[in-house]
Amino acid sequence: MTDYKYERMILAGLANAAGQSPALTQGAGGNVSIKTKDGRMLIKSSGCRLRDVTPEKGISLVRLESLREIIDLPEPDAAYMSEAVIKSTLPLNGKKEKPSVETCFHAMLGYAVVHQHSVYANFITCCEEGRTLAEKLFPEAVFVPFAAPGPELCMSIRKHAVKPIPDAGILFFQNHGLAVYARTTEKVLEMSRAVNEKIKDYFSLSDFTPDYIVGKYKTDNAVPAEMLSRAGLPEGKILTLDQQLYCNPAVMSGTDVTEDLKEIISVIIWLLEAYSARGLRPSFIQ
Ligand SMILES: [Zn+2]
Known part of the structure; x- marks a missing residue:
């Protein structure tokens, strides 16, 4: 074989x-x-x-x-x-x-x-x-x-x-x-x-740089939920499948931001910023 x-x-x-x-x-x-x-x-x-x-x-x-x-x-x-x-x-x-x-x-x-x-x-x-x-x-x-x-x-x-x-x-x-x-x-x-x-x-989109994106929002030891809120994600809203799969309440309120999580939340922030700058509206899963 x-x-x-x-x-x-x-x-x-x-x-x-x-x-x-x-x-x-x-x-x-x-x-x-x-x-x-x-x-x-x-x-x-x-x-x-x-x-x-x-x-x-x-x-x-x-x-x-x-x-x-x-x-x-x-x-x-x-x-x-x-x-x-x-x-x-x-x-x-x-x-x-x-x-x-x-x-x-x-x-x-x-x-x-x-x-x-x-x-x-x-x-x-x-x-x-x-x-x-x-x-x-x-x-x-x-x-x-x-x-x-x-x-x-x-x-x-x-x-x-x-x-x-x-x-x-x-x-x-x-x-x-x-x-x-x-x-x-x-x-x-x-x-x-x-x-x-x-x-x-x-759409003249910027490069995707998770370290930089997270760095901008991670002041005062903010946990992921606070970072997403600062970036304009309405409470309880889910934008990407990866957010739905991996961003449960425990992960979002924890201080352990793994490499995977950093990338996943950076996508949400990057998308919200890109829509806001272009007058487009995010479409949430829920
Ligand atoms: Zn997939």
């Missing part, structure tokens, strides 16, 4: 490029995948940073056929889909890691898939005017309404995508991020770069 050594090397390179800066993805967010000629898919494992993936670490192998059968059902059950991902996971390089929560939607798309929580894409996806801006700048893209990560997002993509799903495309996930897919890894990285740069240039 093949050990997919070549494919592991390709996937690690793709992951490292897709996660090379916190502007493109924060913490362990985002994921990448490639399909193999024998009906399998290599995908980033859950909980691993994109930039930390190596050919030996952070990669899972899944069987596509059984997964796609479930995704193609008229109304697949979310729990059943999650279970199917676990069942379709195969050992790779002598071990079995837990595949990304987004394995199902990767299975639906073309050869190479890059999903990022890019601040530039999220400038569009977290904005009231987001759908209109996406249609204006990227008429070929699909704007997917907010859905919980995993099976729900997969079903929302299935519902809104162009049918049949083309070999290459751009998907904006509301309040979440960007996914691009293409026939080659070179092309998919080129598409990701082009989308992010186009948004950054069009």
Whole structure:
């Protein structure tokens, strides 16, 4: 049996490029995948940073056929889909890691898939005017309404995508991020770069610098909740999926600001400042 050594090397390179800066993805967010000629898919494992993936670490192998059968059902059950991902996971390089929560939607798309929580894409996806801006700048893209990560997002993509799903495309996930897919890894990285740069240039957005952003608001030993409040986040409001997933009350009132948390709250502050300067309105998840 093949050990997919070549494919592991390709996937690690793709992951490292897709996660090379916190502007493109924060913490362990985002994921990448490639399909193999024998009906399998290599995908980033859950909980691993994109930039930390190596050919030996952070990669899972899944069987596509059984997964796609479930995704193609008229109304697949979310729990059943999650279970199917676990069942379709195969050992790779002598071990079995837990595949990304987004394995199902990767299975639906073309050869190479890059999903990022890019601040530039999220400038569009977290904005009231987001759908209109996406249609204006990227008429070929699909704007997917907010859905919980995993099976729900997969079903929302299935519902809104162009049918049949083309070999290459751009998907904006509301309040979440960007996914691009293409026939080659070179092309998919080129598409990701082009989308992010186009948004950054069009709106003259500043670079994303978490240390500087947090430094501005972290006076008087402010905890994360105070920093976000100072930056103009209304009480109880959630702007990004990462905020929903990781910023619970204990974390927000604690003094332990980990690297991941610093990046996640910097995104919220950066977005609020960018909207305020341009007269745009944030669109909250809740
Ligand atoms: Zn994501």
